[in-house]
Amino acid sequence: MTPMNTQPKLPGTWDWLAIAFTILSLNLFTACLAGETTSAPDLALWYDQPAQKWMTEALPIGNGRLGAMFFGGIARERIQFNEDSLWTGDENPSGDYGKMGAYQAFGDVFINLPAHQDATNYRRELDLSDAVARVRYQSGGVTYRREYFASQPAQVLVFRLTADKPGSYTGAIELADAHKAQIVAAGNRLTTSGSLANGLKYEAQLLVIHDGGSIKANGTTLEFQECNSLTLVLAAGTDYVMDHEKNWRGEPPHQRLTEQLQSASRKSYAALRSAHVKDYQSFFNRVRLDLGSPPADRRALPTDQRLKAYASGANDPGLENLFFQFGRYLLIACSRPGFLPANLQGLWNDSNKPPWSSDYHSNINIQMNYWPAEPANLAECHDPFLNLIRSQLVPWRQATQRAKEFQLGSGAVRGWTVRTSHNIMGGMGWQWNNPANAWYCQHLWEHYAFSGDRDYLKNFAYPILKETCEFWEDHLKALPDGRLVVPMGWSPEHGPKEDGVTYDQEIVWDLFTNFLEAADVLGIDQEYRNRIAALREKLVGPKIGRWGQLQEWMTDRDDPKDTHRHVSHLFAVHPGRQISPRQTPELAAAAKKSLEARGDVSTGWSMAWKINFWARLQDGDHAYKLLRSQLKVVGMTGTDYNQGGGTYPNLFDAHPPFQIDGNFGATAGICEMLLQSHNKSEVRSQKSEVRSQPQAASYLIELLPALPSAWAAGSAKGLRARGGFEVDMSWKEGKLTAATIRSLRGAPCQVRYGSEVRSVRLAKGGTYRWKP
Secondary structure: OOOOOOOOOOOOHHHHHHHHHHHHHHHHHHHHHOOOOOOOHHHEEEEOOOOOOOOOOOEEEEOOOEEEEEOOOOOEEEEEEEEOOOEOOOOOOOOOHHHOOOEOOOEEEEEEOOOOOOOEEEEEEEEOOOOEEEEEEEEOOEEEEEEEEEEOOOOEEEEEEEEOOOOOEEEEEEEEEOOOOOEEEEOOEEEEEEEOOOOOEEEEEEEEEEEOOEEEEEOOEEEEEEEOEEEEEEEEEEOEOOOHHHOOEOOOOHHHHHHHHHHHHOOOHHHHHHHHHHHHHHHHOOOEEEOOOOOHHHHOOOHHHHHHHHHOOOOOHHHHHHHHHHHHHHHHHHOOOOOOOOEOOEOOOOOOOOHHHHOEEOOOHHHHHOOOOOOOOOHHHHHHHHHHHHHOHHHHHHHHHHOHHHOOOOOOOOOOOEEEEEOOOOOEEEEEEOOHHHHHHHHHHHHHHHHOOHHHHHHHHHHHHHHHHHHHHHHOEEOOOOOEEOOOEEOOOOOOEEOOOHHHHHHHHHHHHHHHHHHHHHOOOHHHHHHHHHHHHHEOOOOEOOOOOEOOOOOOOOOOOOOOOOOHHHOOOOOOOOOOOOOOHHHHHHHHHHHHHHOOOOOHHHHHHHHHHHHHOOOHHHHHHHHHHHOOEOOOOOOOOOOOOEEOOOOOEEOOOEOOHHHHHHHHHHHHHHEEOOOEOOOOOOOOOOOOOOOOOOEEEEEOOOOOOOOOOEEEEEEEEOOOEEEEEEEEOOEEEEEEEEEOOOEEEEEEEOOEEEEEEEOOOOEEEEOO
């Protein structure tokens, strides 16, 4: 630090003000240590004790590739860490789930501080506003502080320990390898490296930088004495590359990690932290949400106690906003361009045999992970999923061509599809989920629909959409009356395998619809476009059953007492767009009947999906009821497939066990309650049009389509709508007071609020202001 002027002088007026400000700051600091938050109260998770359990209490940080869970222990801190490519398994041609492999834990960092006993004024927090986690406490008359963050610019994890008394840190640091590889201590560095059974090479290096005192290696630990502060910098990686032609392997990680540590160590802690915050906030600050202010006594509660109060019926819009923004935080932390997509647990995993292998499930889970990416203004975070799809196409094609289920009477099998589970190296497991290829293609289309990037559509998405249409062109089955069905499908994860399952039919309809619009936008493949339009016209569509429900199968066998967690036959409501209250009111009423019969309480992710269903059906109060149900605090970490879902004290979604899709689904659901844009501006029939000239309709942006009565006043800034629009809104007494719509690419749209519809055409960068 640059020293202040040390010449003695009598204090003047401004000096007295400075002294008063200093005293006020000290008072605020003391209050902070007593448990009052210094960060924005509704953007911080905070607790008055260390975490004991990884799944339910530890807090996550991540940079898209590296992640960690910190416990905030006093005498012994544990920081468990992960790297997104540490996987067992391989391409697994047999499709044997047991051979597909699993996402692995990497290791742990332990900081031993034996003199730190009987701590007081303890606080552990994760601040979503800057993605910096903190621990503060007092022990032996010393105030100790820690900070933790995962730097995307530096590609390292950083942990900082400071105290208000020099020489206060004496203890030891350990590095543990989850696969029991040897730990090497040398100088101020700990290293571990090894290979998994599939040959994947991995390594982690931990560098400890100390101010004052001393540090030395002793066996496999680093011991430090009387240090003023410690900065730990952790780099970890593998030799995985997302490239089938290279057999998924690149250079060993050692040199890359060494260079990352060298680069990070040449920067000051302040510079590392500043670069991290700037990078993170460039994503996080795009969206701001205000759902109302909770009472001051609620804001003052630690997050776990706040959840308990909420479960008892207390209103807390600040907690609901925190849950929304926590979903955005998690997506930024576990899904960044250039790396792998979020798996069943995002990025965080402390087991080498995690639930469901912490893999990629294709029948709802990975898709739900990415529902908030576009509407919550995190489009770049969508890239890892889209890139994984493209990277896996060669082995997925090969597996599809080998599978007896897809053999044709003559000719080669065109296209690809996937099984219910898959890894990062072309390997798949469990049974085939035939329409998953079409559902994955929905994400390829949505990335275009929100961005309007024609180059991306033409060169990246369109070829995959077309290839997937070719697969279904070959595999649809004609009924005696000429209608087309998906053969031998299955409605996840129950019921018989048979033709024409509603889930399958709706997803293939969605694929064909997206392909038709893509061809229209690009003005290409007119003949093939018309062929697909004719096929879409023949698809068996959704049907209404004997008790007014939307049928799950062609046969009207739905049981009104069935409360299964999957509600797959409502895909056409969300995330599809085949059914909506205005365009298909009878089918929407049938979908509502099915939802009512299924019930609200279920697994965490199922309740999140139901938030989206009710929002699309424009019943904001019921969507809000589901949100409250999902925010029920639970502690169970075993498996419950029925009604044990909710939220853990650390705000992780509880299936149970922890499964991150529920977090993302809830964030997406809140977006749907406030803003929808899936319908087109013109009311169009379900009948496919065979056209001689391509046409592309503009989108209908619906403002506050499912606003619950609980959010009577509030505002939202930065939500995204299809067509390349960004929307700000404010409302009071349940009614819209103002809205601003910005066009990021220049396009027409229609804007609806209630029964009023306005047509708008904006140039690129143009703004339209809605005033009642």
